[in-house]
Amino acid sequence: MIYKMPSLGADMESGILAEWKVKEGDRLKKGDVIADIETSKGIIEAEIYEDGTVEKIVGKEGTEYPVGTPLAVVRTEKDDDETIRKELAEVEAAAGGEAPKEEGAAETVFPSSEKEEQTASAPKSAAEEIFGAIAETKDEAVQEVGRIRATPLARKRARELGIDLKELAKRVRGKISARDVEEVARQLFKPGAAKPDAMRMAIAAAMSRSNAEIPHYYLSTPIDMTSALSWLRDLNAKRSIKDRILPAALMIRAVVEALKEVPELNGFWKEGPVPSEAIHPGIAIARREGGLITPAMIDAHKMNLDETMQALSDLITRTRGGKLTSSQMTEQTVTITNLGDLGVEKVFGVIYPPQVALIGFGRIMERPWAVGDAIAVRKVVEASIAGDHRATDGRTGALFLAKLDKILQNPEELL
Amino acid sequence: MTKEEIKKTIVEAIYEIAPEHEGEEIPEKENLQESLEIDSYDFLNLLTALAEKLGVEVPEEDYGKVDTLEHMVDYFSNHMK
Numbered sequence: 001m002i003y004k005m006p007s008l009g010a011d012m013e014s015g016i017l018a019e020w021k022v023k024e025g026d027r028l029k030k031g032d033v034i035a036d037i038e039t040s041k042g043i044i045e046a047e048i049y050e051d052g053t054v055e056k057i058v059g060k061e062g063t064e065y066p067v068g069t070p071l072a073v074v075r076t077e078k079d080d081d082e083t084i085r086k087e088l089a090e091v092e093a094a095a096g097g098e099a100p101k102e103e104g105a106a107e108t109v110f111p112s113s114e115k116e117e118q119t120a121s122a123p124k125s126a127a128e129e130i131f132g133a134i135a136e137t138k139d140e141a142v143q144e145v146g147r148i149r150a151t152p153l154a155r156k157r158a159r160e161l162g163i164d165l166k167e168l169a170k171r172v173r174g175k176i177s178a179r180d181v182e183e184v185a186r187q188l189f190k191p192g193a194a195k196p197d198a199m200r201m202a203i204a205a206a207m208s209r210s211n212a213e214i215p216h217y218y219l220s221t222p223i224d225m226t227s228a229l230s231w232l233r234d235l236n237a238k239r240s241i242k243d244r245i246l247p248a249a250l251m252i253r254a255v256v257e258a259l260k261e262v263p264e265l266n267g268f269w270k271e272g273p274v275p276s277e278a279i280h281p282g283i284a285i286a287r288r289e290g291g292l293i294t295p296a297m298i299d300a301h302k303m304n305l306d307e308t309m310q311a312l313s314d315l316i317t318r319t320r321g322g323k324l325t326s327s328q329m330t331e332q333t334v335t336i337t338n339l340g341d342l343g344v345e346k347v348f349g350v351i352y353p354p355q356v357a358l359i360g361f362g363r364i365m366e367r368p369w370a371v372g373d374a375i376a377v378r379k380v381v382e383a384s385i386a387g388d389h390r391a392t393d394g395r396t397g398a399l400f401l402a403k404l405d406k407i408l409q410n411p412e413e414l415l
Numbered sequence: 416m417t418k419e420e421i422k423k424t425i426v427e428a429i430y431e432i433a434p435e436h437e438g439e440e441i442p443e444k445e446n447l448q449e450s451l452e453i454d455s456y457d458f459l460n461l462l463t464a465l466a467e468k469l470g471v472e473v474p475e476e477d478y479g480k481v482d483t484l485e486h487m488v489d490y491f492s493n494h495m496k
Contacts, residue, residue, distance in 0.1 A: 237476075246459060288433070312456075313456070
């Protein structure tokens with residue numbers, strides 16, 4: 001099997017091979033991490049999808065490769081010697097054809113970054129902006145290994161601001177500090193004219209595509225969370241702080257149960273509806289340095305409430321620590337966004353293609369609510385759905401929200 | 416532990432949870448989640464870290480009593496006795 005630069009999301013066209021996690025001769029099991037790949041969304045642990053032995057490695061660390069570039073040959077059970085011989089020839093030809101110069105392990109083979117250097121002032125497409133930015137990141141990562149002395153924070157800020165540390169090193173005596181980087185950024189950029197970072201551009205590309213291609217419908221309904229929250233409070237009161245469940249985990253769990261009953265909303269549109277049996281909800285998580293990632297909670301349909309909370313913790317920790325796995329980056333079947341902590345009442349999201357639905361939650365608010373003939377104050381959350389109108393109709397979405405409401409009125413079943 | 420020491424422990428725990436605020440002065444009387452832009456997950460992590468460091472677990476019904484740095488220092492100093 002030829003191991004190629006993986007596509008870690010619909011908006012990815014290339015990635016930097018940051019580090020091999022294996023060497024030739026290593027035996028791998030399905031799900032093992034073969035390499036760390038740097039993308040606009042951070043460092044991703046790329047997993048292997050079949051058992052096998054690493055036969056040959058040709059991809060060079062620190063180099064940027066377009067998606068699909070052969071990086072290694074892995075011998076799996078299915079491969080006979082003849083197949084492996086052919087694959088080795090193919091991989092070596094690919095590596096030879098595009099091989100960087102001997103001392104140029106740092107050099108990118110991605111064409112648009114070279115082009116960018118030559119035509120820096122020409123207007124760029126969104127894709128070129130994204131991959132140009134990635135190439136710069138990589139350049140600096142390599143320089144930092146060389147002779148440039150800079151603090152880790154300075155390197156981080158330089159990456160974020162698109163500042164060339166090599167240029168800066170000519171002007172700064174001694175080790176470059178974050179303050180030096182900020183200063184030169186102030187001189188270079190007028191306020192508001194700073195170049196958007198790679199992640200912003202990746203989000204821009206995916207969301208523009210979504211709004212251009214997907215006819216959305218939007219529905220929303222208020223759900224009384226009073227009994228669910230008081231049930232959760234009783235549950236948490238009996239537990240140590242380490243084992244407490246957040247309302248967000250309860251809501252994810254409820255969404256997953258509702259999707260089991262309305263499976264049309266879980267899956268993809270690929271020239272036709274393609275429902276997914278597994279439910280891997282992408283959970284919108286803000287990164288500390290800005291931007292948002294929606295990594296997949298793999299096999300959420302098999303989890304109980306505690307497992308859902310553990311999986312949520314793991315996703316948040318990995319997102320903020322910049323260490324998601326390739327399956328977490330690519331296998332989302334639906335998206336859940338919870339802007340609750342920011343205090344908005346409702347959220348109407350934009351579907352991440354090729355998914356067909358996005359479920360949103362606002363903040364849990366105390367609201368006047370009719371109970372029988374009286375008005376009571378209840379804790380209420382506004383649940384919404386953005387649906388792909390090619391795949392489903394509003395009726396499907398309405399059915400989903402009704403199921404979700406019913407499930408949240410009987411939270412003990414979510415344990 | 417003096418109140419000053421408790422405050423120092425809390426501030427250090429905040430820096431660990433939200434490293435982007437490292438070195439900043441944490442406002443005493445403002446809602447911590449709002450002023451530091453930390454979500455309910457971070458807040459739970461902060462209380463978990465403090466439970467380990469200070470030996471006091473804040474039950475959910477007392478979350479309202481630990482909403483600011485000042486309240487948090489008072490709460491832990493009252494419960495550590």
